Amino acid sequence: MPSSDATTAAAQAALPTRHTLHAPAAVLDRFTDSELASLITLRRTLHANPELSNVEHATADRLHTALRALGVTEVQRVAGTGVMARIPGRTHGAPVVALRGDIDALPIQEQTGLPFASQVPGVMHACGHDVHASWIVGAAMELLREPAAGDVLLILQPAEEIGAGARAIIDSGVLHGVAAIFGGHVDRRFLVGQVIAEPGPLAASADSFTIILTGRGAHGARPHEAADPIVAAAAVIAAVQTIVSRRIDPSRPAVCTIGSIHAGVAANVIPDTATMTGTLRATDAQTRALLTTELARIAREVAAAHGVEAVVTIERGTPPIVNPVREAAWARQAATAMLGADAVVPFGITNMGGEDFAFYMEQVPGCFLRVGARAPGEPPTAAHSPRFDVAEGAILVGAVVLAACARTASQSLATGRGVDDAEPSSGSSNRPML
Ligand SMILES: [Zn+2]
Numbered sequence: 001m002p003s004s005d006a007t008t009a010a011a012q013a014a015l016p017t018r019h020t021l022h023a024p025a026a027v028l029d030r031f032t033d034s035e036l037a038s039l040i041t042l043r044r045t046l047h048a049n050p051e052l053s054n055v056e057h058a059t060a061d062r063l064h065t066a067l068r069a070l071g072v073t074e075v076q077r078v079a080g081t082g083v084m085a086r087i088p089g090r091t092h093g094a095p096v097v098a099l100r101g102d103i104d105a106l107p108i109q110e111q112t113g114l115p116f117a118s119q120v121p122g123v124m125h126a127c128g129h130d131v132h133a134s135w136i137v138g139a140a141m142e143l144l145r146e147p148a149a150g151d152v153l154l155i156l157q158p159a160e161e162i163g164a165g166a167r168a169i170i171d172s173g174v175l176h177g178v179a180a181i182f183g184g185h186v187d188r189r190f191l192v193g194q195v196i197a198e199p200g201p202l203a204a205s206a207d208s209f210t211i212i213l214t215g216r217g218a219h220g221a222r223p224h225e226a227a228d229p230i231v232a233a234a235a236v237i238a239a240v241q242t243i244v245s246r247r248i249d250p251s252r253p254a255v256c257t258i259g260s261i262h263a264g265v266a267a268n269v270i271p272d273t274a275t276m277t278g279t280l281r282a283t284d285a286q287t288r289a290l291l292t293t294e295l296a297r298i299a300r301e302v303a304a305a306h307g308v309e310a311v312v313t314i315e316r317g318t319p320p321i322v323n324p325v326r327e328a329a330w331a332r333q334a335a336t337a338m339l340g341a342d343a344v345v346p347f348g349i350t351n352m353g354g355e356d357f358a359f360y361m362e363q364v365p366g367c368f369l370r371v372g373a374r375a376p377g378e379p380p381t382a383a384h385s386p387r388f389d390v391a392e393g394a395i396l397v398g399a400v401v402l403a404a405c406a407r408t409a410s411q412s413l414a415t416g417r418g419v420d421d422a423e424p425s426s427g428s429s430n431r432p433m434l
């Protein structure tokens with residue numbers, strides 16, 4: 001266990017005040033001082049002790065302990081280093097809703113200089129999953145004092161960064177009978193207190209590929225005796241740029257990036273092979289399919305023009321996240337009730353990043369939100385940067401909004417009502433509409 005007195009002291013150093021958390025008063029007022037301190041300390045302790053995908057052992061222990069300390073009786077391990085908890089609803093048999101937070105860190109050397117910076121060389125919470133894990137614990141606080149109609153499953157998921165954890169949770173069978181699922185990601189492009197909860201694409205598919213070009217090596221001085229895979233690779237790299245520019249409908253976002261190329265060992269030797277890898281991104285299934293078929297076709301045919309054979313392997317990753325209208329309306333209603341209508345802002349961005357929450361949405365309808373995580377005046381540092389940090393008020397906003405999503409979805413499903421025929425929100429209320 002990496003826990004130490006030094007870690008705890010660093011995590012508790014200069015805890016933010018209610019004012020410096022920058023979260024809306026309606027959100028802060030829902031938590032006691034001791035709850036705020038425990039959530040911030042939990043996040044800082046996770047941040048100081050990051051663990052890579054599928055080895056989140058101490059992280060899972062800490063989250064398990066935090067949930068049990070709240071009085072949650074049903075807490076168990078799932079999918080190896082995941083944790084699952086069940087918060088009882090008001091009515092036995094009412095629809096069950098799941099909330100998911102991911103918990104893994106990245107292989108990055110932290111450069112934030114924070115007092116609770118990573119104590120693990122080369123490992124860092126640079127994507128905010130320490131915050132996501134903490135806001136699920138905060139959502140448990142919320143759902144214990146104001147339960148949903150049905151039970152709420154809290155899923156603390158390992159291994160998001162390698163696209164494996166969601167599938168492992170699904171394979172464990174714990175989502176059986178779950179009627180809706182909600183999750184979110186911190187976003188430094190938006191201020192603390194702002195939330196994106198809207199229908200449509202929220203994340204892209206992320207498929208990776210390998211192209212192996214096999215020609216015929218020769219002396220660098222006698223290229224006419226070779227079938228040069230390096231020249232073929234150069235032609236393939238240029239040609240695949242036309243997939244996005246000439247083959248994909250300009251109104252549909254798509255990316256084809258070649259991220260690595262390896263060939264040859266000496267200046268005067270033409271090698272037999274060249275290998276390239278890359279990533280394909282799309283926000284709809286049709287574009288996703290077109291990217292893979294066109295990549296394979298162009299690589300093969302361009303290589304053939306150089307007398308070189310291309311073997312293209314596609315490794316399918318996460319599908320796109322496309323929030324459905326009904327579940328997005330519930331999330332929007334929940335966020336509006338908690339934060340006010342002005343806080344629910346348009347995304348206005350096409351996110352070509354991948355997110356393995358998409359695998360849940362293939363099984364269970366839901367909504368994925370973006371949660372503002374920048375304090376006023378701070379720069380919008382990108383996730384996966386060694387200087388990434390999150391304004392901690394986002395923990396409370398995420399907790400309150402996700403708990404409200406669970407209540408709103410559970411109640412709407414229980415009464416068989418869509419959001420359209422639910423009672424109109426007062427707009428100024430900071431309570432969820434149930
Ligand atoms: Zn990430």
Ligand SMILES: [Zn+2]
Pocket residue numbers: 127128129160185
């Ligand atoms: Zn992430």
